[in-house]
Amino acid sequence: MKITCDNCKESFELKKLKQRSLGDEIQETYYNCPNCNKEYRVCITNKSIRELQNKIEQKKLIIRIETKKGCKNIKEVFELENLIKKHKKKMDKLNNRKRRVGSKQV
Numbered sequence: 001m002k003i004t005c006d007n008c009k010e011s012f013e014l015k016k017l018k019q020r021s022l023g024d025e026i027q028e029t030y031y032n033c034p035n036c037n038k039e040y041r042v043c044i045t046n047k048s049i050r051e052l053q054n055k056i057e058q059k060k061l062i063i064r065i066e067t068k069k070g071c072k073n074i075k076e077v078f079e080l081e082n083l084i085k086k087h088k089k090k091m092d093k094l095n096n097r098k099r100r101v102g103s104k105q106v
């Protein structure tokens, strides 16, 4: 993924995201511009969001295996869609995506 830094206008390839704990079981995913070192937040997650993410990955795996076997697992697909919706809602709420990007810009 190619990214242009807002600060120094340098383009760079985003290779690795960094993670750190913000306390209270909240984790921040971010990256730095390799040129000027400006920090960009990707998202923050909390414990329940990470649990949902795990569930989503598990469901995806089950569906992949079942599909390989030739089964169409409608119930699992339906559950996966619900999990993804729930996950998106929580992420939007935690990351303030509906409103402007929080006042604490990094």
Ligand SMILES: [Zn+2]
Binding pocket: 005, 006, 007, 008, 009, 010, 033, 034, 035, 036, 037, 038
């Ligand atoms: Zn930069």
